[in-house]
Amino acid sequence: MAAYETQGFKLDNSGKRVVVDPVTRIEGHMRVEVNLDANNVIRNAVSTGTMWRGLEVILKGRDPRDAWAFTERICGVCTGTHALTSVRAVEDALAIKIPENANSIRNIMQLTLQAHDHLVHFYHLHALDWVDVVSALKADPKATSALAQSISPWPNSSPGYFRDVQNRLKKFVESGQLGPFMNGYWGNPAYKLPPEANLMAVTHYLEALDFQKDIVKIHTIYGGKNPHPNWLVGGVPCAINVHDTGAVGAVNMERLNLVSYIIDRTIEFIDQVYIPDLLAIASFYKGWTHGGGLSSKSVLSYGDIPDKANDYSAANLMLPRGAIINGDLTRVHEVDLRDPTQVQEFVDHSWFKYEGGNSVPGKGLHPWDGETVPHYELGKNAKGSKTNIQQIDEGGKYSWIKAPRWKGHAMEVGPLARYIIGYVQKKPEFKEPVDMVLKKLDLPLPALFSTLGRTAARGLEASWAAHKMRYFQDKLMANLKAGDLSTANIEKWEPSTWPAETKGVGFTEAPRGALGHWVRIKEGRIDNYQCVVPTTWNGSPRDSKGQIGAFEASLMNTPVAKADQPLEILRTLHSFDPCLACSTHVMAPDGAELTKVRVR
Amino acid sequence: MNQDADYACDTLILGIGNLLWADEGYGVRALERLHQGWRFRPGVRLLDGGTQGLYLLPYVENCRRLLIFDAVDYGLPPGTVKVVRDGDVPAFMGARKMSLHQTGFQEVLAVAGLRGWQPEAIVLIGVQPEVLEDYGGSLTATVKARLPEALALALEHLRAWDAGPEPRTTPPAERITLDALDLTPYETQRPSAAQACRLGDGRFLGGAA
Numbered sequence: 145m146a147a148y149e150t151q152g153f154k155l156d157n158s159g160k161r162v163v164v165d166p167v168t169r170i171e172g173h174m175r176v177e178v179n180l181d182a183n184n185v186i187r188n189a190v191s192t193g194t195m196w197r198g199l200e201v202i203l204k205g206r207d208p209r210d211a212w213a214f215t216e217r218i219c220g221v222c223t224g225t226h227a228l229t230s231v232r233a234v235e236d237a238l239a240i241k242i243p244e245n246a247n248s249i250r251n252i253m254q255l256t257l258q259a260h261d262h263l264v265h266f267y268h269l270h271a272l273d274w275v276d277v278v279s280a281l282k283a284d285p286k287a288t289s290a291l292a293q294s295i296s297p298w299p300n301s302s303p304g305y306f307r308d309v310q311n312r313l314k315k316f317v318e319s320g321q322l323g324p325f326m327n328g329y330w331g332n333p334a335y336k337l338p339p340e341a342n343l344m345a346v347t348h349y350l351e352a353l354d355f356q357k358d359i360v361k362i363h364t365i366y367g368g369k370n371p372h373p374n375w376l377v378g379g380v381p382c383a384i385n386v387h388d389t390g391a392v393g394a395v396n397m398e399r400l401n402l403v404s405y406i407i408d409r410t411i412e413f414i415d416q417v418y419i420p421d422l423l424a425i426a427s428f429y430k431g432w433t434h435g436g437g438l439s440s441k442s443v444l445s446y447g448d449i450p451d452k453a454n455d456y457s458a459a460n461l462m463l464p465r466g467a468i469i470n471g472d473l474t475r476v477h478e479v480d481l482r483d484p485t486q487v488q489e490f491v492d493h494s495w496f497k498y499e500g501g502n503s504v505p506g507k508g509l510h511p512w513d514g515e516t517v518p519h520y521e522l523g524k525n526a527k528g529s530k531t532n533i534q535q536i537d538e539g540g541k542y543s544w545i546k547a548p549r550w551k552g553h554a555m556e557v558g559p560l561a562r563y564i565i566g567y568v569q570k571k572p573e574f575k576e577p578v579d580m581v582l583k584k585l586d587l588p589l590p591a592l593f594s595t596l597g598r599t600a601a602r603g604l605e606a607s608w609a610a611h612k613m614r615y616f617q618d619k620l621m622a623n624l625k626a627g628d629l630s631t632a633n634i635e636k637w638e639p640s641t642w643p644a645e646t647k648g649v650g651f652t653e654a655p656r657g658a659l660g661h662w663v664r665i666k667e668g669r670i671d672n673y674q675c676v677v678p679t680t681w682n683g684s685p686r687d688s689k690g691q692i693g694a695f696e697a698s699l700m701n702t703p704v705a706k707a708d709q710p711l712e713i714l715r716t717l718h719s720f721d722p723c724l725a726c727s728t729h730v731m732a733p734d735g736a737e738l739t740k741v742r743v744r
Numbered sequence: 745m746n747q748d749a750d751y752a753c754d755t756l757i758l759g760i761g762n763l764l765w766a767d768e769g770y771g772v773r774a775l776e777r778l779h780q781g782w783r784f785r786p787g788v789r790l791l792d793g794g795t796q797g798l799y800l801l802p803y804v805e806n807c808r809r810l811l812i813f814d815a816v817d818y819g820l821p822p823g824t825v826k827v828v829r830d831g832d833v834p835a836f837m838g839a840r841k842m843s844l845h846q847t848g849f850q851e852v853l854a855v856a857g858l859r860g861w862q863p864e865a866i867v868l869i870g871v872q873p874e875v876l877e878d879y880g881g882s883l884t885a886t887v888k889a890r891l892p893e894a895l896a897l898a899l900e901h902l903r904a905w906d907a908g909p910e911p912r913t914t915p916p917a918e919r920i921t922l923d924a925l926d927l928t929p930y931e932t933q934r935p936s937a938a939q940a941c942r943l944g945d946g947r948f949l950g951g952a953a
Contacts, residue, residue: 199764201880202764202879202880202934205933206933207933210922210923213922213925214764214925217762217763217764217794217795217925223794223796264798268798312858312860313858316857316858350858350859353798353801353855353859354859356798356801357751357801357802360799360802361750364750371791371792371793371794371796371799371800372792372794372796372921372922374922
C-alpha cells in the first residue's frame with residue numbers, strides 16, 4: 145500500500161508493524177495490526193475478526209419462533225439483546241402487535257442490560273486500562289477516604305474500609321493468582337492515577353461485582369429463567385398476578401416490589417459511585433485526547449426503547465435514531481432499515497464471497513438479500529501461511545467481519561454515537577449531561593470525540609437507563625392497576641395464520657450499539673436470516689474505496705509509549721466494548737516473528 | 745432485603761459451554777441428561793451456565809459445593825473423561841484453546857476467590873473434546889458415548905456430598921435448556937452442510953479451499 149488519504153486520515157504502512165492479538169479479554173477473537181512511525185505514532189491500523197461465526201446459516205429452515213433461543217446462545221454478553229431483536233424481527237414480518245405491558249417489561253429488561261453491561265464494562269473490563277491495581281497497594285487509606293468523600297456521598301468510604309480492601313488485595317496479589325488482573329501493564333507510564341484514586345477504583349470494582357448480581361435479578365423475575373431468560377414472539381412469557389391468587393409461577397406483587405427496590409438501588413449506585421468515579425478518573429486523563437476516530441465524522445443509531453408499544457418511529461423511541469455523516473454536526477439524517485440503499489454489507493476485504501464470486505468489486509447487499517458464503521484467502525502481500533498468519537495484507541481480504549456501510553459511509557455505533565446524535569438533536573436528556581461533564585472537567589465540546597468521550601457516554605447512558613427503568617416500572621404498575629394484565633398476543637402464533645412468504649426487520653440499541661436482525665420467512669420456516677451487529681459496524685474492515693472502519697480510525701495518530709506494551713491501543717479498542725463472538729464469522733495464529741504482543 | 749437468598753444453594757451443579765459448537769456443548773448436554781434421569785434433594789441446584797461469565801458469579805459464590813461439567817483440553821485422547829478437584833480446577837479451565845468463554849469462567853472463580861468465597865469442594869467433570877469446529881453441530885458420537893461415564897462420576901460425588909440423587913420414574917416437568925435447543929430438534933432440524941457452512945477454524949477453511 146502506498147500512503148493514501150481517507151475520511152480525513154493519512155494512512156501510511158511503511159513503519160514498523162506491531163501485532164496485538166487477541167485484543168479482548170472476553171468473548172471473541174480479534175487481532176489488530178498497526179504501523180508506527182519513527183516517533184511511535186500509529187499511522188496505519190488494521191482490525192481483523194479472526195473467527196467465523198455464521199449464525200445466519202444455522203438458522204435456515206428452523207421455526208422463526210425459535211430463532212431467539214439460538215441467537216441468545218451466540219455469546220455470553222448480550223444474550224437478551226439478541227433475543228429481543230430476533231422476536232421484533234419476526235413480529236415485524238408477521239405484523240404482530242404486542243401488549244403495552246410486554247413493551248414495558250421488554251424495555252425494563254433491555255435497560256437493565258444496558259445499565260448492567262455498562263457497569264460491568266467500566267469496572268471489570270475497561271477500568272484496568274486506566275487504573276493501576278498494583279499501585280493501589282501503595283495508597284494511604286486515609287487519603288483514599290478523603291478523596292472518596294470529596295466526590296460522593298456514598299457511605300462506604302471510611303479509612304478502615306479502604307484499608308481492609310487493600311489488605312485483601314495484597315493477599316490476593318501475593319498469592320500469585322492474579323485472575324482478572326493478570327493482563328495489566330502495571331507500572332506503565334501511561335497510567336496517571338495517584339495510588340489513592342487507584343485504591344478507590346479497585347474498591348468500587350469489588351462493590352460493583354457485588355451489586356451487578358442484584359441488577360440481573362430483574363432478568364430472572366421477568367425472564368423466568370436465568371442466566372438465559374425466556375422470550376416470546378408476541379409479548380413476554382411471564383404471567384402477572386397482582387392479587388397473589390391464581391396462576392402459580394406468575395409474577396406477583398412481592399416480585400414487582402423487588403424489581404422496584406432493585407431499580408432504586410441501581411440508580412443510587414450508578415449516580416453515587418459509577419459517575420463520580422468516571423469523572424475522577426477522567427480528570428487525570430484530560431490530556432489524553434486520542435481515539436476519536438469516526439465519532440466526529442460519521443455516527444449511526446437505529447434508536448430503541450419505544451415509549452408506546454408497536455410504534456418504532458423516531459419520535460416514539462427514547463434512545464435517539466439517526467445518522468450523521470461527513471462531520472456535519474448540523475444535520476441528523478433519517479434512517480430506514482428497509483431501504484435497500486441504506487444499510488448494505490460489503491465483502492471486498494472480508495473472507496466471504498457473493499454470488500458471482502468477486503468479479504464485482506464494491507458490490508453491497510442489503511441484509512434481506514444478504515449472503516454468508518465463506519471464502520478464505522490471504523492478500524498477496526500477507527506474510528506467513530493460511531494456517532499461520534504472521535502479517536495481514538489489508539490490500540486483500542483480511543477479516544471474518546463484513547463491512548457494513550450506511551449510504552456508503554463507514555459508521556461508528558454505540559453509546560457515544562447515541563449521545564452525539566441526541567446532542568445534535570438538542571434532546572435535553574442527552575445534551576445536558578454531556579454539558580455537565582464537559583463543564584466539570586473544563587473541556588470544550590470536541591473533547592467528546594475521543595476514547596474518554598466514549599467511556600463517558602457509556603457512564604451517562606448507564607445513568608439514563610437506570611432512571612428510565614423507573615419510568616417503565618411505574619408505567620407497568622399503573623397499567624396493571626388499571627386492570628390490564630395482558631402480556632402476550634398469541635393471535636398469530638400458529639403458522640397457519642401466516643402468509644406463505646414474508647420478511648421483517650427487528651432492531652435494538654445493544655449496549656455496544658446498533659443491532660439489526662433481518663429475516664425472511666417462507667412456508668413457516670426461516671428462509672434467510674442476517675444479523676448486523678454493533679461490532680460489525682465498529683470492527684469493519686476496509687471497503688472497495690479504501691474507507692476504514694471505526695476501530696481502525698480510532699487508533700490513527702495515537703502515540704504509543706512502549707510498543708511492546710500497547711496499553712494505548714487496548715484502551716481505545718476497549719472503549720468500544722468490543723464483543724467479537726457475534727460479529728465475526730478461529731483461531732489466532734501462533735508464531736512471533738514481528739513485534740507481536742499477546743494479550744491474555 | 746436479603747437478595748442472596750435467591751441464589752443460595754448448598755450444591756451447585758453447573759453445565760458450561762456453548763452448545764452451538766459441537767463438543768463445546770458437552771457441559772450443558774451432560775447437565776441436561778443428569779436432569780432428565782435424576783432428582784435431587786432441596787438445596788441442590790442444576791444450572792445451565794452456557795457461556796455466561798460474571799452472570800454466574802452470584803450462583804457460584806453462594807454455594808458451598810460446586811460440580812462443573814465442561815469440555816476441557818487436557819491433551820488426552822478425545823472422549824477421555826477426567827476429574828479435577830479444588831485448587832487444580834482453574835488451571836484446567838484455562839487449558840483450552842478454542843473456547844469462547846474460558847476466561848469467562850476462570851475469572852468467575854478468581855473473582856469469587858478475591859471476594860472471599862471459600863468452597864468446601866469443587867469438582868470438574870471434564871471431557872476431552874473431539875470436534876469443536878462444527879458450528880451448529882451437536883456432540884460427536886465419541887463424546888456422547890462417554891456421557892454415562894461422566895454422569896456416573898458426577899453421581900458418585902453427589903452421593904458423597906449427600907445431594908440425594910434419586911432416579912426419576914417420569915420425565916421432569918421443566919427442561920434445563922429450551923425446547924428449541926433440546927438435543928433431538930437441535931440435531932434433526934439442522935440445515936445441510938451444503939446450505940450452511942459448518943467449519944469453525946480458519947485453518948480448516950484454508951485447507952478446504
